[in-house]
Amino acid sequence: MKKALVIIVITSLLLPALSFSEEPLSRYLLKKKAELQERELRLKTREEALKELELRVDKKIKQYNSLLSSLEKIIKELKKAESENFLHVVKTYEKMPPEEAAAQFEQLNEDMAVKILSKMKERKAAALLARMSPDRAARLIEKLTSIKGLKRLVSKIRKK
Numbered sequence: 001m002k003k004a005l006v007i008i009v010i011t012s013l014l015l016p017a018l019s020f021s022e023e024p025l026s027r028y029l030l031k032k033k034a035e036l037q038e039r040e041l042r043l044k045t046r047e048e049a050l051k052e053l054e055l056r057v058d059k060k061i062k063q064y065n066s067l068l069s070s071l072e073k074i075i076k077e078l079k080k081a082e083s084e085n086f087l088h089v090v091k092t093y094e095k096m097p098p099e100e101a102a103a104q105f106e107q108l109n110e111d112m113a114v115k116i117l118s119k120m121k122e123r124k125a126a127a128l129l130a131r132m133s134p135d136r137a138a139r140l141i142e143k144l145t146s147i148k149g150l151k152r153l154v155s156k157i158r159k160k
Helices: 002-014 022-095 098-107 110-119 122-130 134-145 150-159
Strands: none
Touching: 022 098, 022 110, 022 122, 098 122, 098 134, 110 122, 110 134, 122 134
C-alpha cells in the first residue's frame, strides 16, 4: 500500500511537465488509498477466519486421533480376549476323552474344526482324528495341510 502511494507521489513529482491539476490527483490518491485499506481489511478478516478454521480442524484431528487410539486399544484387547478364549477351547478339547471330542467335532463347522486341530498337541489331535468318521477326518486333514502360508513356512523350515 505504501509502495503504491510512494510511486504515485514520485511519479507526480518527476513529471511536472504534464499538466495534472492537484485536485484530481489528490482525489485519485485518496480513492486508491481507501480501496487499499478496504482490501487490507477484507484480507485481515479472511485471515482471521482461516486461523479460526485451522484451530477447529486441529482440534477435530486431535479428537479423531484420540478416538482412533482408543479404538486400537479396544481392538487389541478384543483380539487378546478372543485368542485366550480360543486357546481355552483348544485345551478343553485336549482334555476331553478322544471319543467325546470326536463326536463333537463331527458337528463342528469344518473351518472351526481345522482351526482347533491346528492348535492342538499332535498326539491329542491324532487320537481325535482316529475316532472320527474316515470321510470327515480326511476332509479335515486335507484342509489342515492346505492352511494358508503353510507350504511357504514348511519350505523355509526345510531350507534351514
